Amino acid sequence: MTLAFSYQGSSARILFGNGASAEVGKAVEDLQCRRALVLSTPHQAADAERLAKRLGPLAVGTFTEATMHTPVEVTERAVAHAAALGADCVVSLGGGSTTGLGKAMAWRTDIQQIVIPTTYAGSEVTPILGQTEDGIKTTIRSPKITPEVVIYDPELTLGLPVTMSVTSGLNAIAHAAEGLYAPDRNPIATLMAIEGMRALKEALPTIIASPRDGEARSKALYGAWLCGTVLGQITMSLHHKICHTLGGSFDTPHAETHAVMLPHTIGFNASVVPELMAPISAIFGGTPGQGLYDFAQAVGSPMALKDFGLTEADLDRAAEIATKNPYANPRPIDRASIRSLLQDAWSGARPP
Numbered sequence: 602m603t604l605a606f607s608y609q610g611s612s613a614r615i616l617f618g619n620g621a622s623a624e625v626g627k628a629v630e631d632l633q634c635r636r637a638l639v640l641s642t643p644h645q646a647a648d649a650e651r652l653a654k655r656l657g658p659l660a661v662g663t664f665t666e667a668t669m670h671t672p673v674e675v676t677e678r679a680v681a682h683a684a685a686l687g688a689d690c691v692v693s694l695g696g697g698s699t700t701g702l703g704k705a706m707a708w709r710t711d712i713q714q715i716v717i718p719t720t721y722a723g724s725e726v727t728p729i730l731g732q733t734e735d736g737i738k739t740t741i742r743s744p745k746i747t748p749e750v751v752i753y754d755p756e757l758t759l760g761l762p763v764t765m766s767v768t769s770g771l772n773a774i775a776h777a778a779e780g781l782y783a784p785d786r787n788p789i790a791t792l793m794a795i796e797g798m799r800a801l802k803e804a805l806p807t808i809i810a811s812p813r814d815g816e817a818r819s820k821a822l823y824g825a826w827l828c829g830t831v832l833g834q835i836t837m838s839l840h841h842k843i844c845h846t847l848g849g850s851f852d853t854p855h856a857e858t859h860a861v862m863l864p865h866t867i868g869f870n871a872s873v874v875p876e877l878m879a880p881i882s883a884i885f886g887g888t889p890g891q892g893l894y895d896f897a898q899a900v901g902s903p904m905a906l907k908d909f910g911l912t913e914a915d916l917d918r919a920a921e922i923a924t925k926n927p928y929a930n931p932r933p934i935d936r937a938s939i940r941s942l943l944q945d946a947w948s949g950a951r952p953p
């Protein structure tokens with residue numbers, strides 16, 4: 602096989618290591634900033650306040666209303682708050698929801714972003730913003746959205762609840778798994794995808810047994826960085842499209858939806874690109890779909906869409922929405938095959 606590809610790395614600066622978040626003040630100054638606004642969800646407000654205190658005179662305040670799926674009205678309030686305080690950068694402390702708010706602010710105002718991720722979602726290293734207005738979630742892709750600095754401090758993830766660690770880890774694995782067969786894949790992204798999946802496969806069982814295991818937390822966050830980088834570099838297909846549909850139109854929980862769908866979407870595509878999916882079998886065993894299913898079950902993931910309150914009638918509508926517009930996918934898709942795939946995911950059946 603001959604190679605042909607294009608490759609575009611990211612200009613973001615990555616700091617990784619236990620205690621790395623102590624560098625946040627220096628990161629603010631390195632960006633030539635003096636007035637940071639610390640962002641978080643309400644759940645992590647106390648952590649945001651502590652971080653603002655640590656920044657001392659470099660912080661002008663906090664905004665702790667970040668919300669899943671980045672509602673535009675929250676972003677507008679945050680932008681107004683930042684303007685009133687004269688903020689010149691944001692420090693986003695949290696998971697994909699908080700990172701999403703910082704990105705939405707940067708998209709509107711070009712404000713510089715430092716992100717300190719505390720889940721495995723991977724949004725911090727992508728140029729992608731998903732935001733919601735009037736119940737419709739839309740996606741924008743622009744270099745302007747990519748955060749300038751990411752500080753990965755595994756110590757901040759020691760308290761990430763085990764259930765979220767599992768679903769967020771599977772969310773990360775989904776970025777890598779779809780990266781393997783992307784139409785614009787490249788050798789670097791493939792290396793990162795394989796290494797990222799392997800790191801999470803090794804780390805998650807240890808995290809379940811021992812949630813504060815420093816080595817496993819470090820390995821999982823390293824895997825999340827790699828998988829997120831893959832998401833940021835190349836085109837996603839069926840899996841991300843269906844999860845976007847279920848989250849956007851049926852309000853299913855983000856990471857959990859990825860966790861349930863992953864074995865089914867990957868199993869669906871595996872038969873047409875077996876050589877590209879071979880690394881999944883090598884890492885998880887079995888066929889790609891079954892290997893991922895057995896792993897998800899072993900780490901205690903939710904396994905069925907019906908547990909999120911979806912009805913079988915919802916599946917009809919979801920299949921229709923997810924097949925309305927064409928998109929890249931190795932196996933051709935049609936409404937009937939996607940409806941059948943959704944049925945299996947709804948009941949939690951083991952894929953072929």
Ligand code: NAD
Pocket residue numbers: 642643644645668669670671695696697698699701719720721722723724725727729730731757758759760761762765769832855856
């Ligand atoms: P989240 O950010 O919504 O976090 C879920 C909850 O867990 C929040 O209350 C949060 O405060 C809390 N939390 C986060 N870290 C914690 C920790 N270490 N300890 C205790 N609690 C913690 O969940 P998520 O799955 O990280 O992000 C989901 C959102 O991110 C979705 O809106 C999704 O669309 C978006 N996302 C975007 C991209 C992208 O590239 N644009 C990629 C992945 C996810």
